[in-house]
Amino acid sequence: MKEEYHTLTMLVENEPGVTARVSGLFASRNYNIETICGAPTANPRMSRITITTRTNPDQLEQIMKQLRRLVNVIKVRDMTGEASVRREMALICVKADPAERPEIRSIVETFRARIVDTGKTHYIIEATGGQEKINALTRLLEPMGIKKLARSGILALYRETE
Numbered sequence: 001m002k003e004e005y006h007t008l009t010m011l012v013e014n015e016p017g018v019t020a021r022v023s024g025l026f027a028s029r030n031y032n033i034e035t036i037c038g039a040p041t042a043n044p045r046m047s048r049i050t051i052t053t054r055t056n057p058d059q060l061e062q063i064m065k066q067l068r069r070l071v072n073v074i075k076v077r078d079m080t081g082e083a084s085v086r087r088e089m090a091l092i093c094v095k096a097d098p099a100e101r102p103e104i105r106s107i108v109e110t111f112r113a114r115i116v117d118t119g120k121t122h123y124i125i126e127a128t129g130g131q132e133k134i135n136a137l138t139r140l141l142e143p144m145g146i147k148k149l150a151r152s153g154i155l156a157l158y159r160e161t162e
Contacts, residue, residue, distance in 0.1 A: 001056035005034070007079040007086060007156050008063070013072040014040050014047040022049055022073070025066055031055060035088075035153030046074065052154050083159040089128045089152040091116075092138060095145035096123040104144060111137045122147060 012018045019038050026033050031053060038049040055063065060078065067076045079086070096104055096118075104123060108115055113127035127137050131154065138146065 001058060003054045003056050005052060005054050005080070006060055007050065007052050007084075007154055008067070008076060009048060009050045009079055009156050009158075010067060010076040011041070011046050011074040012049055013074065014045055015072060018047070018072040019049060021070055022051075022067065025070065026051075026053070026063070029062070029066070031059065031063060035151075037153045037155055050154055050156050077158065079156045079158060084156050085159065086130060086154050086156045087128055088131055088134050088154050089126070090134045090138070091148075091150045092125045092127065092141060092146060093148040094123055094125060094141045095121060095147060097121070097144075100144050104141070107137070107140050113137060 010022070012022070019036075023033060023036065034052040034054060036049065036051050038047055040047050053063070064076055064078065067073055094104060101123075104125075105115070108123075108125055111127055111129070111133065113125050115123050116126045117124035125137075125141070127134055134151065138149065
């Protein structure tokens with residue numbers, strides 16, 4: 001069976017060890033987590049964990065069943081194919097030689113990113129958007145020399161019906 005990327009989001013109780021139990025479930029069954037993000041929600045007693053993974057339909061069904069059985073998991077949803085908003089944030093430290101600074105600024109503006117730190121030999125750029133946008137931005141900045149890169153992983157919320 002063909003593996004596909006899936007974005008799973010879950011509401012969990014905001015208690016110590018919940019993220020470890022969720023990630024442990026993946027590890028114990030030899031499923032890979034591509035990205036994982038977790039943070040409290042508007043309700044401080046709950047957190048949202050968003051995971052991206054590459055899996056086939058049978059494995060996905062097993063993952064969903066096993067996640068729902070975890071005691072601290074309130075709700076699990078596969079956001080793949082759903083009407084949802086997905087975003088990622090990246091901080092990119094790029095070499096910024098004086099001759100290349102105008103080109104870097106132009107690339108940053110094109111991607112609606114912003115320069116958040118300027119040094120004598122570098123810029124740190126903040127970008128948000130879909131994975132494809134972040135990937136495209138990093139590809140364009142690679143020739144300048146990416147010194148460091150930090151990505152948040154995917155965050156996702158389903159769209160509310162009006």
